[in-house]
Amino acid sequence: MHDEQGAIAASASASDADTLAARLARVRERIAAAAARSGRPAAAITLLAVTKNVPAEGVRAAYAAGMRDFGENRVQEALRKIPELHLPDARWELIGHLQTNKVREAAPLFARIQSVDSLRLMERLDAQAAALGRRLPVLLEVNAGEEASKLGIRPGEALDAARALAGFAHLAPQGLMTVAPIGNEEVVRPVFRRMRELRDMLRRAVPLSGDGEDDHAGAGEGGWDVLSMGMSDDYELAIEEGATLVRIGRVLFGPRPAPAARAPAEAAPAESEEGAADEGG
Numbered sequence: 001m002h003d004e005q006g007a008i009a010a011s012a013s014a015s016d017a018d019t020l021a022a023r024l025a026r027v028r029e030r031i032a033a034a035a036a037r038s039g040r041p042a043a044a045i046t047l048l049a050v051t052k053n054v055p056a057e058g059v060r061a062a063y064a065a066g067m068r069d070f071g072e073n074r075v076q077e078a079l080r081k082i083p084e085l086h087l088p089d090a091r092w093e094l095i096g097h098l099q100t101n102k103v104r105e106a107a108p109l110f111a112r113i114q115s116v117d118s119l120r121l122m123e124r125l126d127a128q129a130a131a132l133g134r135r136l137p138v139l140l141e142v143n144a145g146e147e148a149s150k151l152g153i154r155p156g157e158a159l160d161a162a163r164a165l166a167g168f169a170h171l172a173p174q175g176l177m178t179v180a181p182i183g184n185e186e187v188v189r190p191v192f193r194r195m196r197e198l199r200d201m202l203r204r205a206v207p208l209s210g211d212g213e214d215d216h217a218g219a220g221e222g223g224w225d226v227l228s229m230g231m232s233d234d235y236e237l238a239i240e241e242g243a244t245l246v247r248i249g250r251v252l253f254g255p256r257p258a259p260a261a262r263a264p265a266e267a268a269p270a271e272s273e274e275g276a277a278d279e280g281g
C-alpha cells in the first residue's frame with residue numbers, strides 16, 4: 001500500500017514538473033519573440049522565477065526544468081525556503097519591500113536586492129554589506145506610475161536618489177526596478193518607456209563603473225544596465241520597451257495558495273499583492 005502511494009506521489013510530482021517545464025518553454029518563446037521585436041536577442045533578457053508562496057517541490061521542479069534565477073518577496077519566507085532547498089548554483093534576489101529591521105538577515109542571503117527605495121535603507125544596507133565584507137548589488141525601485149498605493153522613489157526624485165546610492169562604498173547599483181500599474185497597453189507601455197528614458201538619463205548624469213560581485217548586471221556604457229520590469233500580465237510589453245529582467249510567477253507556477261497568517265512584525269506594507277514587486281498574479 002505504501003509503495004503504491006509512493007508511486008502515485010512520484011507520478012504526480014513528475015507530472016507537475018512536466019507541466020511547469022512546458023509553461024517555462026512557452027514563456028521563453030514569448031520572451032524571445034518580444035526581444036526580437038525590440039531588436040535584441042533572447043539572451044539579453046533574464047527570466048526571474050518568482051517563488052512567493054510556492055512550495056519547495058514547485059521550486060525544485062523549476063530548477064529541474066533549467067531555472068537558476070529566483071525571486072522572493074519576503075525575507076522570512078526566504079530564510080526558511082533557501083536553506084531547505086539547497087539548490088546548487090541557484091541565484092536568489094529579493095524583489096519585495098525590505099524593512100530596515102530585516103537588513104541584517106537579507107544582506108547575506110540574496111545575490112541582489114531589487115527594492116532599494118529610501119536613503120535610510122541604503123545606509124543600513126551599506127553598513128551591513130561592509131560588515132560582511134561584500135559589495136552588495138542593488139537596484140533602485142522607482143514608482144514610475146506615481147501611484148499612491150505603491151512604494152518606490154518618485155521619478156522626479158530618482159536623480160538625487162541615484163546620486164546618493166552611487167556614493168555608498170559597499171553598495172553596487174546596477175539598475176532600476178518598477179511595478180507598473182494594472183491596466184491595458186495604453187496605461188502600461190508609457191510607464192515602461194518612462195523607465196527606459198530614466199535609465200538613459202542616469203547613464204549620462206550618474207555614470208557607474210564596476211558592477212560589484214554580480215555578473216548579472218551587464219556592462220553597458222554608463223552602467224544602470226538592469227531594467228527589472230514586467231510581470232505575468234505585461235512582461236512582453238516591458239521587453240518591447242527595454243526590460244532586461246522580467247519577474248514571472250503565476251504563469252509559471254499557477255495561482256498561489258493562500259499565505260499563512262503572519263505576525264505583525266512580518267506583515268507586508270499596505271501595498272497589496274502587486275506592490276513592491278510582489279508578483280502575486
